[in-house]
Amino acid sequence: MTSAGMASEMPRSLDIVYVVCGGLFLTILLLALCQSIYNIFFHPLASYPGPLHYRACELPRLFQEWRGNTVHRWAELHDKYGDVVRIAPNQLSYISVSAWRDIYGARGTLKSGGNEMLKEELVFPGDDFEFFHPAKPMISCDGVNHTRHRRAVGNAFSDRALRAYEPVLVQYINKMMDRLQQHADGTGHGSGLGNAVNIMDWFHFVMFDITSALVFGKSFGNLDNGRYHPWVARVFPGMKLIAWSMVVAAIPGLGRLVSWLLPKRMVTEAKRHMQSIVDMTESRRTSILNPPPHRHADFMDYILPNIKDGSHGRQEQHKESVLSTEELYLNSQLLCIAGSETTASLLAGAVYFLSRPESAQHKDRLLSELRDIFASEDDITPHRLNKAMHLTAVLHECLRLYPPGAINMPRTVPPGGASIDGRYVPGGAIVGIAQYAAYRSATHWTDPLVFAPERWLAGTNTGNKDSAGDVGRYANDRREVFKPFSYGPRNCIGQNLAMAECRLIVARLFWRFEVEVLPGQEDWVYNQRTYLSWEKPPLMVKLRRRQCLRRTDDISNCAKAKNITN
Ligand code: HEM
Numbered sequence: 001m002t003s004a005g006m007a008s009e010m011p012r013s014l015d016i017v018y019v020v021c022g023g024l025f026l027t028i029l030l031l032a033l034c035q036s037i038y039n040i041f042f043h044p045l046a047s048y049p050g051p052l053h054y055r056a057c058e059l060p061r062l063f064q065e066w067r068g069n070t071v072h073r074w075a076e077l078h079d080k081y082g083d084v085v086r087i088a089p090n091q092l093s094y095i096s097v098s099a100w101r102d103i104y105g106a107r108g109t110l111k112s113g114g115n116e117m118l119k120e121e122l123v124f125p126g127d128d129f130e131f132f133h134p135a136k137p138m139i140s141c142d143g144v145n146h147t148r149h150r151r152a153v154g155n156a157f158s159d160r161a162l163r164a165y166e167p168v169l170v171q172y173i174n175k176m177m178d179r180l181q182q183h184a185d186g187t188g189h190g191s192g193l194g195n196a197v198n199i200m201d202w203f204h205f206v207m208f209d210i211t212s213a214l215v216f217g218k219s220f221g222n223l224d225n226g227r228y229h230p231w232v233a234r235v236f237p238g239m240k241l242i243a244w245s246m247v248v249a250a251i252p253g254l255g256r257l258v259s260w261l262l263p264k265r266m267v268t269e270a271k272r273h274m275q276s277i278v279d280m281t282e283s284r285r286t287s288i289l290n291p292p293p294h295r296h297a298d299f300m301d302y303i304l305p306n307i308k309d310g311s312h313g314r315q316e317q318h319k320e321s322v323l324s325t326e327e328l329y330l331n332s333q334l335l336c337i338a339g340s341e342t343t344a345s346l347l348a349g350a351v352y353f354l355s356r357p358e359s360a361q362h363k364d365r366l367l368s369e370l371r372d373i374f375a376s377e378d379d380i381t382p383h384r385l386n387k388a389m390h391l392t393a394v395l396h397e398c399l400r401l402y403p404p405g406a407i408n409m410p411r412t413v414p415p416g417g418a419s420i421d422g423r424y425v426p427g428g429a430i431v432g433i434a435q436y437a438a439y440r441s442a443t444h445w446t447d448p449l450v451f452a453p454e455r456w457l458a459g460t461n462t463g464n465k466d467s468a469g470d471v472g473r474y475a476n477d478r479r480e481v482f483k484p485f486s487y488g489p490r491n492c493i494g495q496n497l498a499m500a501e502c503r504l505i506v507a508r509l510f511w512r513f514e515v516e517v518l519p520g521q522e523d524w525v526y527n528q529r530t531y532l533s534w535e536k537p538p539l540m541v542k543l544r545r546r547q548c549l550r551r552t553d554d555i556s557n558c559a560k561a562k563n564i565t566n
Pocket residue numbers: 138139140150211334335338339340342343346403404405409484485486489490491492493494495497498
């Protein structure tokens with residue numbers, strides 16, 4: 001072919017490319033339009049309310065997930081549309097009391113003829129992050145396996161077991177208090193400068209240390225070193241990565257692509273992260289043969305008798321309380337993260353809310369309650385803290401305004417469909433409760449945005465005005481909607497432990513220190529994004545040792561002493 005001929009061929013082939021691409025683009029656009037019209041007018045969920053673009057296509061929800069803005073956005077939508085909102089073509093979000101029972105309540109497994117809601121699994125782009133397939137941790141396995149997991153792990157959370165763990169809690173909380181004391185005295189090192197401390201870090205340190213001590217019999221050593229153990233440090237970016245991966249995997253075709261494009265370094269890191277869990281679990285397992293002196297009680301005392309190598313997948317064992325070694329590893333990892341990150345959020349919430357100027361009366365009331373029960377800080381024990389009703393009310397109020405499990409916990413409606421809130425929802429739809437929205441909805445709460453621990457004491461009080469305010473004002477609050485540890489067979493297995501840990505830490509922290517949140521953090525809880533859990537920025541506080549550390553100290557002298565030291 002001559003060069004002139006080639007030149008005339010080139011534009012013609014370019015034209016063809018343009019026409020094909022243009023045609024393809026128009027076809028995709030047309031298909032998307034048809035799909036959107038179907039979603040809006042003919043989809044089985046078409047009669048549910050929600051913004052037009054959310055009902056039409058999946059992208060607005062995915063966009064919010066990517067931004068980590070779902071909890072705030074769903075709260076706005078519930079304020080506008082009511083108890084149920086269609087947040088995506090096939091997805092409903094609820095905030096009503098009865099939806100808790102309908103979605104998360106026991107309904108019998110599909111296998112046994114029941115119609116349980118199916119737990120949405122985390123969908124990763126590719127198989128690189130699926131360790132020990134087909135084994136799964138208890139939080140994401142199917143209903144039948146889940147019963148087996150709960151039986152195998154349940155005894156580790158009995159009242160008797162929790163009492164056996166008390167020395168572990170006290171040991172690590174003492175360590176944290178000592179380190180914070182150094183900061184208050186201006187001699188501290190590690191996460192903080194002088195008496196200004198990033199308390200968020202210290203809450204992560206203490207919670208990951210306690211939980212690792214309970215899972216592996218040995219802590220991560222965050223408190224000793226005053227910094228994050230590398231395993232813990234990788235948890236937070238890891239959660240963001242998983243949240244983003246789930247967004248990408250939800251777009252057809254993109255999941256595989258991203259799995260190919262993911263830097264190999266990330267996959268290697270994830271493998272190394274899991275390998276550390278395997279090593280630590282195995283080290284705890286072999287320590288049975290040669291137990292260290294003064295070994296403390298831990299979860300494994302109760303779980304290890306239920307581990308049988310190679311048991312996974314054997315049908316007859318579904319009914320028993322037997323786990324495979326792989327399931328043990330996956331549950332160890334789950335316990336480490338679920339037991340630490342959540343409690344650290346609650347503790348930070350408590351510091352934030354109690355330190356606000358308008359909360360002074362709640363803090364005073366908390367201190368006087370503690371002084372009524374205990375003579376000194378050394379007297380404060382987890383068991384005796386059960387009596388501290390105001391302290392529990394404070395923690396409930398923090399869980400309401402800043403629930404650690406804020407994101408919707410999705411479930412898939414089983415094939416036959418189900419009735420939720422008295423309305424039929426077809427099989428395959430994804431449903432969930434928006435806790436953050438439910439706990440700040442004016443339809444459920446009086447003064448929903450006000451931090452008012454007394455609302456939790458209303459049931460035990462006649463509504464008289466007392467030093468903490470008018471408790472009767474909150475008599476009509478719908479406290480039944482408040483389930484920060486979820487509900488039903490898959491609720492939080494660690495809730496009693498979590499409350500015991502947080503009661504002990506908050507009581508001792510406020511007993512010993514004046515805690516002041518430094519200026520510029522007034523919106524600390526309100527501006528956070530969520531990637532599976534809250535993405536918590538530093539919470540800078542100033543700590544000052546109180547002058548009155550025993551019940552017998554005269555409170556009026558304390559006030560004077562405080563003014564002098566300030
Ligand atoms: C304030 C602290 C905590 C909060 C608010 C909390 C909240 C929750 C919620 C909402 C769930 C249900 C998740 C879902 O259905 O997807 C859950 C499950 C779970 N939590 Fe907690 N949690 C806390 C502390 C703990 C602690 C201390 C542990 C253990 C040491 C723990 C271990 C677990 C486990 C293993 C599950 C999965 C249970 C199952 O699937 O059967 N959590 N938690």
